[in-house]
Amino acid sequence: MTSQPKEVVPVTSLHETAIVEVPARLSVLEAVSFKQTCQGLIQANAQLKQIIIDFHQTTFMDSSGLGALVSNFKTAKEKQILFILRNVNPPVMAVLNLTGLDRVFPIESSEILPQKEQHDPTAAQVSFARKVEPLPTTHPSVASWMKRSIDIVGALVGLVITGILLIPIAIAIQIDDPGPIFFSQTRCGWMGKRFEIWKFRSMCVDAEAKKSQVQNQVQGAFFKNESDPRVTRVGRFLRRTSLDELPQFWNVLQGDMSLVGTRPPTPDEVERYEVPEWQRLDVRPGMTGEWQVNGRSKVRSFEDVIRLDLQYQKNWSLLYDFKLIFKTILILFHKNSGAV
Incomplete structure (x- = not known):
């Protein structure tokens, strides 16, 4: 593997919580940087109690992204740090569903459905349909x-x-x-x-x-x-x-x-x-x-x-x-x- 320029992963620290913003694409270069960022947070902050992974802008994640996510989750668990996924978009959720990781990671959402959608079955069906996304094309052969x-x-x-x-x-x-x-x-x-x-x-x-x-x-x-x-x-x-x-x-x-x-x-x-x-x-x-x-x-x-x-x-x-x-x-x- 040849060395590549490091991708910047934004981090916000709030007391005992760190919020890591995942980029729009979580492929190999971004995944390596994402793993290094989380590992660095865990090693540098002994008071850290939870890491929130914010996926609000992420619309693509391949196998490398999954690998980084799993690695960070295991490291956090070893240090007894809560590892939470937040604002997971449908394309990323489809990948988690495929691999069964949706049952492993704690996943939360800050999104609240509009009042009309909560009581309108038709609107709820439309909202659900928007969340059903095809799996990512990680390679042309797929x-x-x-x-x-x-x-x-x-x-x-x-x-x-x-x-x-x-x-x-x-x-x-x-x-x-x-x-x-x-x-x-x-x-x-x-x-x-x-x-x-x-x-x-x-x-x-x-x-x-x-x-x-x-x-x-x-x-x-x-x-x-x-x-x-x-x-x-x-x-x-x-x-x-x-x-x-x-x-x-x-x-x-x-x-x-x-x-x-x-x-x-x-x-x-x-x-x-x-x-x-x-x-x-x-x-x-x-x-x-x-x-x-x-x-x-x-x-x-x-x-x-x-x-x-x-x-x-x-x-x-x-x-x-x-x-x-x-x-x-x-x-x-x-x-x-x-x-x-």
Whole structure:
């Protein structure tokens, strides 16, 4: 990441309360400054009891803005400082609703409906309609109806293939290591929204409980072990051929994932992100993408994952998606292509 000029975030201090005015756009540059401002307030003022985040002029917030907001909230909570959101506009509220953060942050409004609106059902409906805003377009791929159409068609074809292979894969899993056929795990998608990702089970049934016993061989906010002892014999074959990922076509059909995108991180990985790293959540995660076709089993640094994900965002086009899909198909026939 190259250094950028610092954005100014206005702050008003009133006794034990600090009011921080969020700019009109809370994207990566503003988000970094916003985080630094709040962190500075917390460190410099031992008497601080509450921080009010004023969103009255904010009409756009992307993943980086969310990252800064979450980070500041956690820091304030650790110091027992009340962290309140005020005057949240509908576009920002839509983002909070998407991620479930509207149930986490204390949110207040100083706006009072006119007397007529309070008693007029029609006026109240109009007022509500004004508050229903579309989610922000954080990246052109998110708003592309053509990409979504390709995802739906590809997912339907993929689910047909999954249905054909389901019985032999299920039998193989049961013979090798009796237990559930499918494995689900919470991942973070577009804007940090959590969803359940689905795979054919490739590990022992108590794999999650044994994770702490396995050494992490990569650096940064993700986990990988090249010879993970939790992986079963059938599981190694499924991973090497990427057959374990076939159920993810259901995630694509639901809209939580795309055929092509970034790697979907786990919540504990996202908790370790710095604000700029949240940018990788500005697109929907994909079944394949830059990091998958560039030696996913050999990636040993989180910085490399970030670089590849941002490279995908920079170069994205429908043609680029097709190229990555074609590369993925070719790689599947390479003996060392699969995940480990």
